[in-house]
Amino acid sequence: MGELERKYDVKIQMTEDKVKFPDELKEQLKSSGLMDAKGKLKLKGVSPKMLKRMKQEFVECPVLEDKIQFVQCFICPNFQSRVMGEVLCKGDPIK
Numbered sequence: 164m165g166e167l168e169r170k171y172d173v174k175i176q177m178t179e180d181k182v183k184f185p186d187e188l189k190e191q192l193k194s195s196g197l198m199d200a201k202g203k204l205k206l207k208g209v210s211p212k213m214l215k216r217m218k219q220e221f222v223e224c225p226v227l228e229d230k231i232q233f234v235q236c237f238i239c240p241n242f243q244s245r246v247m248g249e250v251l252c253k254g255d256p257i258k
């Protein structure tokens with residue numbers, strides 16, 4: 164297989180702030196079965212320790228031109244993979 168088709172390598176950044184998920188994202192996660200009714204994330208293959216870290220990570224999304232929580236980026240259709248602290252992003256327009 165060749166390299167993944169992608170447009171951007173987006174650096175993953177850390178914040179020390181406590182990050183709260185916007186309600187919209189929570190609903191999205193719940194409806195796709197990635198969050199339970201209590202608001203606990205259930206991502207396959209992600210350990211609780213990693214999850215805790217993931218919650219403090221964000222990217223400056225080149226498509227939405229905004230700071231996006233990594234969890235949201237993780238479930239984005241443009242998300243391809245996470246490699247060495249960067250997201251490989253397809254870069255397609257998001258509605």
Ligand code: SF4
Pocket residue numbers: 173222223224225226227231235236237239240241242243250251252253254255257
């Ligand atoms: S995968 Fe989605 S959220 Fe993440 S950087 Fe790309 S377009 Fe933005």
